[in-house]
Amino acid sequence: MKNIQILSGIALIALGFTSCKDEKQENAKKTIDSYVAYVDSVKNVKADDLKADWKDVEAEYDRRAENAQMALADIKDNAAETEKINESKIKYEEFKNEMAVVLAPPVTPKQKLRNALFGEGKIGDDMSFSWVNAQNIHSVYQQFVHTVENNKDSYSREDWDEIKLMYEALDSRKNTVEKEGLTSEDNRKIAGLKLKFAPMYTLNRMGAKSEENKAAKK
Template sequence: MKKINLILGSALIAVTLVSCKSESEQQAEKTVGAYEKYVDSVINVAVADAKANWESIEVAYNQKTAEAEAALAELKDKAAAEARLEKSKAKYADLKSKLEAEAQAAKEAQAASTPPNKKQLLRDAYFGAGKIGEDMNFSWVNKDNILKVYNDFYNEFDKNKDTYSREDFDEIKAMYEALDAHKNTVEKEGLTSKDNRKIAELKFKFAPKFKWERMGAKAEENQKAKE
């Protein structure tokens, strides 16, 4: 009798294990299927709607991708499931690439139709494209490159000083003063005496030249106003 009970008990455990495994596989299959359906739903949504809700779409996609990849471990035919995931990933990647290309094209078109910001053009000319914005943040200038920054600034001014308007001179003055203010910080970070002397020489040459040219621009502006 005990032997029969033992056999029945073992059989029951085996059936239970098989049943549990079957349930986990079924759930994994549902997870993979849900992932495929989600990607297809995103692919079929209107492009305008996809663009408007892309951030939430991306969050949901990443979550469902993680869930589907985790579910692979529960499937017997893992290779087939992986192939299904890769197919859906490729669909999503194609859509994302298309939307990003359209967004970039729209951005470039807008930039082309927008009049250039003259102040930003000056900042780019003096310090390099995109390095300085309206906030005049010179945190990228340090003891190793500050001499070059001053030297480039002086050369740019000397090369184009005859082309500037009074407004240009005002912006150049603001940039120069902001750079000078940051120099105080750089000095505390270990600016060498040699570089400091060279910067002083550049400042000595720049100051009177800037003052003279700015006065000329103001006089020219006043003269035009009288005409």
């Protein structure tokens, strides 16, 4: 009888451990499901409507993602739950990229001009030309001069002033690059582009100013 009671006690303890284990696993699954549901709910909101609260959304996402990842340890066979988490991560990253476009500051006319002259985002407010080197400086001049040539009739006086500022900054960078291995062939080609740019700038800048004066008189 005593042995039966002992065995019964052991069985109850084992059942208790099993029950606790099952409960822990169920809670872990709920945590993961909550994370998945959060990502789905965020994706169902228009990006424009989340602009004001985006920092809070990101903070909540990070909290839930961390909890979901930790919950995997409490699930014995967690392949399905791991896949759920990975799928939601991909969904969130895709939506985050959409938000990056919405949250990006508007591109000013000056920045649009710089993007056209040098490439998207190459020159910002810091006016850094450190990315220009002996290997690419000829192509940089080439893009700059050809872009100006193709659009010279549409530039305002302010545009030409900005173009001159950028041109002088590029020339300053060239002085540095010449000491870093600029080939004589590229130097010759750049000289040809500079000869094309100088009169084009002078004539068109004067023309733009003249047009603005006429418009002002009217």
